[in-house]
Amino acid sequence: MLAIVAAIIFGLGFLLDLLDTQIAGSISGTTFMLLGLTLLALHQAGIGTASIKTNGGWRGRARR
Structure with missing residues (x-):
């Protein structure tokens, strides 16, 4: 889920960088890039990430 949000943030940052604009004075394309990297x-x-716990630890069900 965070990877999808990061992709959207990267897209917004890319558009802001192409248009060479800033939002609210100090939020620019670089800010969105850094936020996207943090999310990644x-x-x-x-x-x-969603995870399902199993009884076997990290290996799950091991054949014996």
């Missing part, structure tokens, strides 16, 4: 880092860290 959180996604890679596993925050915001």
Whole structure:
């Protein structure tokens, strides 16, 4: 989910950079780029991802 939000933020930042505009004085394309990178880092860290817990730990069901 965070990766999708990051893609949208990157798109907005790209449009702001192309149009060379700023929102509210200090929010520019670079700000959106940094916010998108933060969201991608959180996604890679596993925050915001759905997971199902199993009894077997990280391996799930292991054949024996």
